[in-house]
Each structure stands twice: as C-alpha cells, then as structure tokens.
Amino acid sequence: MAAAVLKELERLLERLLRLGQGGSVDLGSLPLGSADRDALQTRLGRGEVEILLEAGGHSRLLETGLPGVWWVQHHDETGAPAAESLDVSWVPPIVPAHPDDVRAGLEGLKRKKDC
Amino acid sequence: MDRQDTLIDRLARHGVTRRAFLKYCATLASLMALPPAAARAMAEALAKAERPSVIWLSFQECTGCTESLTRSHTHGVEALILESLSLDYHHTLQAASGEAAERAREAAMKRHAGRYLLVVDGSIPVKDGGVYSTFAGISNLDLLLEAARDAAAVVAVGTCAAFGGLPAAKPNPTGAVPVAEIVRDKPLINVPGCPPIPEVITGVLAHWLVFRTPPALDRLGRPRAFYGDTVHDHCYRLPFYFQGKYAKSFDDEGARKGWCLYELGCKGPVTRNACARMKWNGATSFPVESGHGCLGCSEPGFWDAGGFYRPMS
Numbered sequence: 001m002a003a004a005v006l007k008e009l010e011r012l013l014e015r016l017l018r019l020g021q022g023g024s025v026d027l028g029s030l031p032l033g034s035a036d037r038d039a040l041q042t043r044l045g046r047g048e049v050e051i052l053l054e055a056g057g058h059s060r061l062l063e064t065g066l067p068g069v070w071w072v073q074h075h076d077e078t079g080a081p082a083a084e085s086l087d088v089s090w091v092p093p094i095v096p097a098h099p100d101d102v103r104a105g106l107e108g109l110k111r112k113k114d115c
Numbered sequence: 116m117d118r119q120d121t122l123i124d125r126l127a128r129h130g131v132t133r134r135a136f137l138k139y140c141a142t143l144a145s146l147m148a149l150p151p152a153a154a155r156a157m158a159e160a161l162a163k164a165e166r167p168s169v170i171w172l173s174f175q176e177c178t179g180c181t182e183s184l185t186r187s188h189t190h191g192v193e194a195l196i197l198e199s200l201s202l203d204y205h206h207t208l209q210a211a212s213g214e215a216a217e218r219a220r221e222a223a224m225k226r227h228a229g230r231y232l233l234v235v236d237g238s239i240p241v242k243d244g245g246v247y248s249t250f251a252g253i254s255n256l257d258l259l260l261e262a263a264r265d266a267a268a269v270v271a272v273g274t275c276a277a278f279g280g281l282p283a284a285k286p287n288p289t290g291a292v293p294v295a296e297i298v299r300d301k302p303l304i305n306v307p308g309c310p311p312i313p314e315v316i317t318g319v320l321a322h323w324l325v326f327r328t329p330p331a332l333d334r335l336g337r338p339r340a341f342y343g344d345t346v347h348d349h350c351y352r353l354p355f356y357f358q359g360k361y362a363k364s365f366d367d368e369g370a371r372k373g374w375c376l377y378e379l380g381c382k383g384p385v386t387r388n389a390c391a392r393m394k395w396n397g398a399t400s401f402p403v404e405s406g407h408g409c410l411g412c413s414e415p416g417f418w419d420a421g422g423f424y425r426p427m428s
C-alpha cells in the first residue's frame with residue numbers, strides 16, 4: 001500500500017510542476033496498516049516546515065522530506081482525529097487567507113481608521 | 116434572514132472561520148469516500164448554499180431519531196449546518212401548534228414546491244385506511260402522499276421510516292410500511308438506524324445541500340459511504356473473532372478481556388452501519404465497545420430476527 005501511495009505522490013508532484021496544481025491522497029480512506037504507515041513516514045521523512053492550525057480543533061501540517069508534499073492531520077474540537085491526508089501543493093490550500101476574508105478584514109481596518 | 120444569506124455568512128456570525136469550515140468539508144469528503152478534490156468543491160458550494168426548505172414529518176416513531184440529532188454531541192460546523200436548514204415544519208421542534216402549524220406547512224410546501232427536502236421519521240400505518248395515526252385529522256398516509264408530491268427528494272430517517280421498524284414488528288397491528296412502499300417516484304435516501312448516527316444524518320443533508328442529488332446508494336437505498344461496510348468489518352474485537360476467542364456470558368473472563376461477542380448474539384457481521392468506524396457521542400464509543408452485541412438496528416426486520424441474544428449460527 002505504501003508503494004501505491006508513493007506512486008500517486010509522484011504523479012501529483014509532476015502535475016504540480018506542470019500545471020501548478022497538485023492534489024491530495026486521503027489516508028483515512030486507505031486500508032493502511034501500521035507497517036504501511038511506518039514505511040511511508042520513513043520514506044517521506046521530515047521537511048523544514050511545521051504549521052499548526054487552530055480552527056474547529058487542532059491541525060498539524062508537516063512538510064515532508066519531499067518538498068511540496070505535506071502530511072496533514074486534522075482533529076476535531078474534542079481532540080479526536082477527523083481527517084488525515086498527504087497534500088501535494090506549494091502550500092496546503094487551507095493555509096492562505098481567502099480573498100473574501102482579506103477583503104472583509106481590509107474593510108474592517110478602514111472602518112476602524114475612520115472612527 | 117433574506118435569501119442572499121449564505122451558509123458561510125451564517126457560520127461567520129457564529130465565529131466559525133473559513134478554515135474550520137474547510138476542515139469540516141475535508142472530513143466529510145473523507146467520510147463519504149469522495150475524491151479529495153471534492154472537499155474544496157464542497158466547501159465552495161456549501162459556502163454559497165442558500166437555506167433549503169425542509170419539511171420534517173414524524174409518523175409512527177418514538178422521537179429517538181430527532182433526539183439523536185438534537186441531543187447529540189454534534190458540534191461546531193455540523194450543528195450550524197443543521198441550523199442553516201429552514202426547518203419549516205417539525206412536530207418536536209416547531210414553536211407553532213395546531214392549525215397554525217398546519218398552515219405553516221402548507222405555505223412552505225407551496226412556496227418551495229419542487230425544491231423542498233422532505234424528511235420522514237416513523238413508519239406509515241396503512242391498515243384500515245390509515246386510521247391508526249393521524250394529526251390535524253389527516254392520516255399519515257395522506258399527508259406523506261401530499262408532501263411527497265412536490266418534494267425534490269425524500270430522506271427516510273431511522274429504521275421505522277426506512278424499513279418499517281418496531282411498528283412493523285409481528286404481528287404489525289397497524290399495517291406499518293416504510294416510506295419506500297408509498298413514495299416511488301422521487302429520489303429516496305434511506306438513513307436507517309435506531310436511531311441513526313447523527314453525523315450520518317448531517318452528512319447526508321450536507322451532501323444534498325452541495326450536490327442536490329442523493330449520494331451513491333446500496334440496494335436498500337442506504338448511502339454506501341456510511342453503510343458500505345459491516346460493523347464487524349471495523350470492530351476492534353475482530354482479532355478475537357479470528358482467534359476464536361468468544362465471550363460466553365456478559366460477565367465471564369472473556370467478556371472482561373474484551374473478546375468477541377458473536378456467541379452472545381452480536382449481529383455485527385451482518386449489519387451495515389458506521390458505528391464501529393464513526394462511533395457515538397462525539398466518537399466516544401459504540402455499543403460493542405460498551406460490552407453489548409450489535410442489535411443490527413440498521414437492517415430490515417432486525418426486531419423479528421430471532422432474538423437479540425441468540426447467536427446467528
């Protein structure tokens with residue numbers, strides 16, 4: 001199973017370089033045993049970036065030793081595991097602010113300045 | 116609230132950020148076995164979704180399905196998605212009563228004709244002209260036929276609505292039947308369980324909100340994402356089953372060691388439901404984890420299957 005995941009990551013990384021858009025492998029939907037998981041973690045290694053996100057529960061986004069491949073673990077508000085995936089992207093898509101939110105923030109800033 | 120008010124606006128007012136919402140969508144996509152890319156599409160579509168009208172009819176039932184949903188530990192975004200439905204008629208939750216409630220139902224059905232989602236819990240008694248369950252002088256049978264006529268789709272919540280449930284147990288004195296025997300010309304999603312897992316109900320409703328189509332269903336009309344595997348498939352006691360280690364009574368050494376409950380009548384091997392995977396009460400536990408065998412409550416006829424404590428073979 002680990003070999004199949006690595007093959008899919010290879011395909012997604014090529015797509016990221018070619019089209020600027022990667023993809024994701026949902027680990028929760030795969031019958032990954034502990035041996036598969038260990039093999040994946042060993043093969044992917046650790047990168048330089050770790051992002052912690054507090055949004056509807058705790059999330060940890062770890063860059064792996066393969067630049068552009070992120071190990072993403074989401075937990076819900078009770079701390080229970082909610083979703084786990086390997087994201088292939090420059091930065092995991094959940095991280096950058098959404099333009100609508102930036103716009104709303106800017107409007108709020110202007111309103112405060114006018115007060 | 117005007118019609119331009121979208122789900123993301125409503126979530127923002129409750130302090131739910133876009134990232135928390137994206138996380139919920141990623142979790143839901145994973146649970147429903149949708150492609151990973153679907154999470155972002157779901158988030159975009161759900162964020163823009165306007166409040167759909169829902170008519171919720173309760174027939175021969177115990178209100179357990181509603182209790183499961185409203186008293187569950189369903190939290191955060193999931194709870195808010197439920198709040199974001201325009202629940203135009205629900206016996207247990209609505210403030211109106213009597214004729215005012217019936218007028219509200221009729222008005223909602225007329226205003227949203229062809230677009231509202233009809234949710235049904237409870238079976239429908241058809242014996243003797245359906246006289247065994249009525250409200251406002253209308254039999255359950257007539258009300259279901261009337262409400263289904265202009266519905267976009269029907270969701271049968273709970274085993275009573277999906278398969279007849281306890282009211283249909285032998286000798287079935289009221290002639291109780293499931294929704295599927297009455298409504299044959301609308302998309303129908305069966306969400307059985309006594310009661311169903313609340314997150315399964317919200318998952319099905321969220322899927323409808325996004326795609327306006329039923330999710331992939333099995334031959335009994337159940338969403339495959341939640342009912343595709345048996346309780347046995349994901350049971351943490353499964354290794355003991357393969358080792359032939361069975362509890363012989365509820366207080367013997369095997370029971371204390373957490374051995375398989377097959378010989379105590381567990382119906383997990385033939386019951387398709389997500390209890391062992393998603394669990395209950397905020398993913399705390401499920402019946403087998405609490406020491407009792409699965410009753411098979413999401414399967415047709417579980418109430419007449421020969422005894423909850425009788426082994427299957």
